[in-house]
Amino acid sequence: QVQLVESGGGLVQPGGSLRLSCSASGSIFSIYAMGWYRRAPGKVRELVASIGSGGSTNYAESVKGRFTISRDNAKKMVYLQMSDLKPEDTAVYYCNRDDLRKDPWGQGTQVTVSS
Numbered sequence: 001q002v003q004l005v006e007s008g009g010g011l012v013q014p015g016g017s018l019r020l021s022c023s024a025s026g027s028i029f030s031i032y033a034m035g036w037y038r039r040a041p042g043k044v045r046e047l048v049a050s051i052g053s054g055g056s057t058n059y060a061e062s063v064k065g066r067f068t069i070s071r072d073n074a075k076k077m078v079y080l081q082m083s084d085l086k087p088e089d090t091a092v093y094y095c096n097r098d099d100l101r102k103d104p105w106g107q108g109t110q111v112t113v114s115s
Contacts, residue, residue, distance in 0.1 A: 009109030022095030035098035038091035050098035
């Protein structure tokens with residue numbers, strides 16, 4: 001059974017930074033493309049960043065240049081470094097496969113950007 005556990009969220013002022021972490025226990029992690037998703041209040045969940053098994057990355061236009069996704073296959077971890085945060089980045093952030101087939105969603109980690 002795959003278990004995804006996100007951490008690292010919190011309250012930060014506009015312009016601040018956070019680093020999110022995701023552990024993916026129980027999975028054949030290294031072969032999957034992984035993504036960070038977010039769900040803002042009243043909105044659908046969206047993919048904001050993804051990283052392939054070989055390390056290639058893609059970003060939503062809204063976060064390009066501000067967010068950086070990375071992975072450590074040996075530790076089965078995915079990270080999202082977020083900088084220059086804006087109030088519109090406020091959301092619950094989740095990790096999961098970047099694939100039509102998803103693992104069970106974790107609880108997510110809340111990111112709130114507010115002064």
